[in-house]
Amino acid sequence: xIEAQITxxxxxxxxxxxxxxxxxxxxxxxxxxxAYDNVHAVQNVSFSxxxxxxxxxxxxxxxGKTTTLKMLTGLLHPTGGQAxxxxxxxxxRKNAYLQRISMVMGNxxxxxxxxxxxxxxxxxxxxxxxxxxxFKQTLEELIELLDMQELLTKPVRNLSMGERMKCELVAGxxxxxxxxxxxxxxxxxxxxxxxxxRRFLAEYNRKSGVTILLTSHYMADVMxxxxxxxxxxxxxxxxxxxLGSLAQKMxxxxxxxxxxxxxxxxxxxxxxxxxxxxxxxxxxxxxTLRVGRAEAPAVTxxxxxxxxxxxxxxxxxxxxAVIDQVxxxxxx
Amino acid sequence: xxSDFSQPHRVGNLRGGVALVKATWxxxxxxxxxxxxxxxxxxxxxxxxxxxxxTAAGGKTIGGISRGEFVAYYLVLILVNQITYSQxxxxxxxxxxxxxxxxxxxxxxxxxxxxxxxEMAGKVVYMIFDLPIVLILALIMRPEMHxxxxxxxxxxxxxxxxxxxxxxxxxxxxxxxxxxxxADALLALQDSLVFLLAGQVAPVGLLPGLLRTAAEILxxxxxxxxxxxxxxxxxxxxxxxxxxxxxAVWLALALTLTALLWRLGxxxxxxxxx
Numbered sequence: 001x002i003e004a005q006i007t008x009x010x011x012x013x014x015x016x017x018x019x020x021x022x023x024x025x026x027x028x029x030x031x032x033x034x035a036y037d038n039v040h041a042v043q044n045v046s047f048s049x050x051x052x053x054x055x056x057x058x059x060x061x062x063x064g065k066t067t068t069l070k071m072l073t074g075l076l077h078p079t080g081g082q083a084x085x086x087x088x089x090x091x092x093r094k095n096a097y098l099q100r101i102s103m104v105m106g107n108x109x110x111x112x113x114x115x116x117x118x119x120x121x122x123x124x125x126x127x128x129x130x131x132x133x134x135f136k137q138t139l140e141e142l143i144e145l146l147d148m149q150e151l152l153t154k155p156v157r158n159l160s161m162g163e164r165m166k167c168e169l170v171a172g173x174x175x176x177x178x179x180x181x182x183x184x185x186x187x188x189x190x191x192x193x194x195x196x197x198r199r200f201l202a203e204y205n206r207k208s209g210v211t212i213l214l215t216s217h218y219m220a221d222v223m224x225x226x227x228x229x230x231x232x233x234x235x236x237x238x239x240x241x242x243l244g245s246l247a248q249k250m251x252x253x254x255x256x257x258x259x260x261x262x263x264x265x266x267x268x269x270x271x272x273x274x275x276x277x278x279x280x281x282x283x284x285x286x287x288t289l290r291v292g293r294a295e296a297p298a299v300t301x302x303x304x305x306x307x308x309x310x311x312x313x314x315x316x317x318x319x320x321a322v323i324d325q326v327x328x329x330x331x332x
Numbered sequence: 333x334x335s336d337f338s339q340p341h342r343v344g345n346l347r348g349g350v351a352l353v354k355a356t357w358x359x360x361x362x363x364x365x366x367x368x369x370x371x372x373x374x375x376x377x378x379x380x381x382x383x384x385x386x387t388a389a390g391g392k393t394i395g396g397i398s399r400g401e402f403v404a405y406y407l408v409l410i411l412v413n414q415i416t417y418s419q420x421x422x423x424x425x426x427x428x429x430x431x432x433x434x435x436x437x438x439x440x441x442x443x444x445x446x447x448x449x450x451e452m453a454g455k456v457v458y459m460i461f462d463l464p465i466v467l468i469l470a471l472i473m474r475p476e477m478h479x480x481x482x483x484x485x486x487x488x489x490x491x492x493x494x495x496x497x498x499x500x501x502x503x504x505x506x507x508x509x510x511x512x513x514x515a516d517a518l519l520a521l522q523d524s525l526v527f528l529l530a531g532q533v534a535p536v537g538l539l540p541g542l543l544r545t546a547a548e549i550l551x552x553x554x555x556x557x558x559x560x561x562x563x564x565x566x567x568x569x570x571x572x573x574x575x576x577x578x579x580a581v582w583l584a585l586a587l588t589l590t591a592l593l594w595r596l597g598x599x600x601x602x603x604x605x606x
Contacts, residue, residue, distance in 0.1 A: 015604065016604075070434075073438055074437075074438075075434055075437055075438065075602065076602055076603075077602045077603055091602065093437070095345070095440040096440075098438065098439060098440040099440050101438075103438050105435075108431070108432075108434065108435050109435070110435060112355055112356070112359050113359070114359040114362045114363065115355060115358050115359045115362065119355050119358060120355065122351065122355070123348075123351045123352055123354075123355040125351075126347050126348045126350070126351030126352075127345065127348030127351065127352065127439055127440065127441045128348070128439075128440060129345070129347060129348070129440075155362075
């Protein structure tokens, strides 16, 4: 069934932070009269996510990702706008709402440190009022999917980071939430563990139809899991759509790689390029050129005519490069 | 858009709360020896004053209290002090400071249960250590108890109220962590006042004039000293009624402040973030 599971309308959050100035006199003065600055962490953000979608929320540090997640999980009150998740207004923090969502954070734990995970799971089962038959069934499924039978009886403090993240995922899914917020779930994990968790999330999403909103700084997470991304920067929504189209939209250029014929290697040093074409990399007879998206066909044709080309490819710039450009330049 | 923080406590989820208490207990028992050492630390001060006062009394009485009665007073005080001491208060502020509150607020269960469960877990672990020691000391030091049935019966509500008062008085102080980062300095101040005015350094009846009046009015005596005096038969009927009344008034104030600060604190927390 296709329906909006998360709708966000003009969501804004402005923090009022005291201005601290250096020096004794200034700090004494601030005791009497405090100056405040308004920090616009999230500005007029709108989007809608259908049930069962996996969406990546990306942006540089301080872009407003966490603030957005905190508002959607009810931890923060927005200063403007509306949101509805699973039919609830998040910041009313109704028990019925909290039972339908889950927030798994790469750097915070729901587990009780000194006892085995199984005991923590039981407590969470009770806290979320999961009927015992359903609890057993769900737990078995999750343990099977995550292949973690042997972890259940060791104290949490003795587990590795990756093992602990598996436990966090079980803890976050035990009560079968309909919406899951994942904040940097692969933080600090090794490559193969990242891979396994991604596979798990994809499979679980397919099986259960849970809606997932995920933030991550690892583009590999986003590429593997999220057909759709929402890019925010300086609190504003910059892009909402397919990850593949992000490059087209954000980077109005293509990369043309040409390998020059060996017999003409010496003259390739002073190849004459059409206007607007830039050499971004050059290794021996391998050239990488940056060409405007619209000009790409014409330029390619011209290059084939004027240069002794042995091989030629036209590609979109790598997603990391596009993202980096957006992060550092604030959009293109 | 206004929030529904009218029900931030979620005390309704009793089932989850009970499970949390059990698990916390299990996790505390893992660290028995650590908590035994803490319990030993808390026992030292009353033990010192027990020795000071029994030595001072010798074969006579001080303020109408004999050597054996001092022994009884301080042995009961060791237990009452431990039962009413609220370690959980120290962790409330940490939850806010270290961002642990988010983790708790995301659950359909009041974070209050987190504190309550460590409180209950602690009591059990500490008593496992304290009871045998007090029993052995009682065998060696020959305490004199003149507790009537009335005293015994009055002791139980006096102790429960003392615990609740000490817990919630510390709780509202700890909740100031929502506004000030080092609110636990106030908890240290409370501990000092309890030491001075709650009957630890001396039974309140032996304090000099002004200090004694202060002790009888302020809440601290009603957190420790009052139930001890009741069980050791030092409180007359009028004193008993007065004591319960003062205890109830301070407890009502502590509960009101706790509820109010919780609500305002969460509102602030959800406005500025953790």
